[in-house]
Structure formats: C-alpha cells, structure tokens
Amino acid sequence: MTVRDTEKYRRRNPAQILPGLENFRIGVVIPCYNENAALGETLSSLKEALAESEEAAAVLVVVNHPAGADDTQSLLLCKLLEERAFDYPFLFFLYAPGLKGGVGEARKIGMDSFLQSRPAENAPGTLICSMDGDTLVDKSYFKEIITHFKNSTAGGVSISLRHRTAGNEEQEQAIRRYEAYLDCYAAQLKRCGSPYGFHTVGSAFAVTGEAYMKCGGMKVRPAGEDFYFLQEVAKTSGVSTLDKVLVFPSPRISDRTPFGTGQAVKDIMAGKPLSEVSDRAFDRLKGVLESVSLETLDTDTPLLPEQEFFEAERFFKVWSSIRRNTPRTKLCSAFHIWFDGLKTLRFLHWCDA
Numbered sequence: 001m002t003v004r005d006t007e008k009y010r011r012r013n014p015a016q017i018l019p020g021l022e023n024f025r026i027g028v029v030i031p032c033y034n035e036n037a038a039l040g041e042t043l044s045s046l047k048e049a050l051a052e053s054e055e056a057a058a059v060l061v062v063v064n065h066p067a068g069a070d071d072t073q074s075l076l077l078c079k080l081l082e083e084r085a086f087d088y089p090f091l092f093f094l095y096a097p098g099l100k101g102g103v104g105e106a107r108k109i110g111m112d113s114f115l116q117s118r119p120a121e122n123a124p125g126t127l128i129c130s131m132d133g134d135t136l137v138d139k140s141y142f143k144e145i146i147t148h149f150k151n152s153t154a155g156g157v158s159i160s161l162r163h164r165t166a167g168n169e170e171q172e173q174a175i176r177r178y179e180a181y182l183d184c185y186a187a188q189l190k191r192c193g194s195p196y197g198f199h200t201v202g203s204a205f206a207v208t209g210e211a212y213m214k215c216g217g218m219k220v221r222p223a224g225e226d227f228y229f230l231q232e233v234a235k236t237s238g239v240s241t242l243d244k245v246l247v248f249p250s251p252r253i254s255d256r257t258p259f260g261t262g263q264a265v266k267d268i269m270a271g272k273p274l275s276e277v278s279d280r281a282f283d284r285l286k287g288v289l290e291s292v293s294l295e296t297l298d299t300d301t302p303l304l305p306e307q308e309f310f311e312a313e314r315f316f317k318v319w320s321s322i323r324r325n326t327p328r329t330k331l332c333s334a335f336h337i338w339f340d341g342l343k344t345l346r347f348l349h350w351c352d353a
Helices: 003-012 036-052 072-080 103-115 140-149 169-192 211-214 225-236 259-269 277-291 308-312 315-324 330-336 341-352
Strands: 026-032 056-065 093-098 127-130 156-161 205-208 238-248
Touching: 003 103, 026 036, 026 103, 026 140, 036 056, 036 072, 036 140, 056 072, 056 103, 072 093, 093 103, 103 127, 103 211, 103 225, 127 140, 127 211, 140 156, 140 205, 140 238, 156 211, 156 225, 169 211, 169 259, 169 277, 205 211, 205 225, 225 238, 225 341, 238 341, 277 341, 308 341, 315 330
Parallel strands: 026 056, 026 127, 056 093, 156 238
Antiparallel strands: 127 205, 156 205
C-alpha cells in the first residue's frame, strides 16, 4: 500500500488527530459506554501485558455516548480520563456524543483517529487491536500479537477468548454453552475448508493498518460490526487465528444489541434454543467447497453441488460477469468473495430448513 493509498483513505474517512499517538505503532481501541467501573481493571490488565511487551502500545478510549442516552456516566468518564485517574502510561481518549451507529461507529472513530494520527508512510504497518471496556487480557497479549503478525501473511487475526466466570451457576452454564456453540461453528467452518472459519468477536481481534484501510475501515452498524468487518478483512487481506487464549470478556447479560454474546446469554437463560447447525449441513457445505476449482469455475455456469441454493441466491446471474472481469488464476478467490461468511450462514440454514 502506497502513501497515496493511505491519503485516499484519509480523505474519505476524516478523523480527529491526537498529538502523541504518532509515536505508537501499536494501539488498542476501546469503545466505552457505561463501563466506568470495569475500565480500570481492563487498563490494569493491559498495563501488565505492556510490561511483558517488547514495544510500547497506546490505548485509545472512545467514550461512546449514544444519541438520546443520559450523559452522566459519559461525562464522568471524560473527567476521570482528563484527570488521568486510570493507571495506564500511554492513555488517550475521545468523547463521541450523539452516536447513532452503535458500537461499530465508536470503534471506527477510534481506529480512524489512530491511523490519522500516524505519519502516512507508517500507517499501513500500524497494528490496531480491538477490545471492550469490560475485557481483560493475558499478560502475554501484546507479545503474542506482535509475534503472530511477524509470522503471518494475513492482515487480520482473530484471538482466542474465554469469558470470565459468571456470578451465578445459571449464567455460568449459559456462557459456557454459548462459547461451545461459537467454538463448534468456527471449527466446523475450518474443517469444511471455508476461509471464514474464525471467531468474530469485537473484543478479540487485531488488524494491520493496511488491512484496515484496504477493506474500507470498520463497519458502522448497531450490531454485528465485528462480523461484517472481519468478513471484509478476510476477503481483502485474510484473517488468521491466534489459538492461545489471550482475551477474557465479561459474561454479562445485555440487551443493548439485538444479537451478540450478551443477548445470547440472556436468551439461553430464558430457555430459548440456539440456532445450531447440524453436522449434515456442514457436510453439505464441505461438499460444495471441495468442488471449487479453476476447472469447475472457468465457465459461466459452474456445475456445483446444491445448485438450488445457488440459483436462489442468483449466483449464476452474476458469475459470468465476475468471470469476465477476473484473471483465471483468481477465480477461486472470487468465488469465496461472493460465497462469504454471511452467504455461508444462509447456506447452512437453508440445508437445515
């Protein structure tokens, strides 16, 4: 990625420049909404990780104040951050009032600001870590992420996580049930050969600045921003996995978003079943992905298993155009860009319908 590419992204995504951030290659972006009490513990765990790291890392807290919400806690947090009440040596913050795009908008504000604050020639090599305000990390967090990117060609990494112990047995069982569901889904996708076989949790991923800009930046959505963002990173730069458990999110119950961990735990405790996918559906997905090859795809009407699904998704109407505009050696990549994480999920539910 050239300096010109970086400047082009910056023009399209203007952001606040924070003096001092230009000195840090590594940054952790934390959106924080009504998590004042938890943030101190989060920053303490990051400070322990910093002590083990070979390189300094900045933390940028985005005080996420949704439109129409009471601002008491947000203004209090701004005051605490201004007074340096938290024990982290390289701490920056932005106040983001009146947000309508959910946590995705808050993440984008922070990540864009971090990149804008870096010199254009250094921005692509930046490492941006995504966390939440009630999440803890292992003391080897920074060390492992730095080492991973030294050895990986992918522009993004999904970091293994385990939620902390819940306050009661019912909630504890619910969060472990949901964790098992997430682990199984990612492992099954990987077994089937999908390039989308990784967790998509907002508190547990990192990307290079280049990968971030190439995919168009963080997605502004009230929920699911992590899924859609990492899906785009996978398409443009690749997403690898870091198997060591480094992130420990809160097991909290939440209804802030219509889906996600908090809502899932709440639903499980209310007796609602998870929308689990059968082994048979995954086997059918494996059959589709194993059929994908240059020979199969080098025609306007590829002969794929489960033709009915692809017809319903209008694949054959767009593939001829994709094929004409794609070098033959990249046809498999083009197929996986079309058959992305969301279409894969739709396919699995179609199989189980």
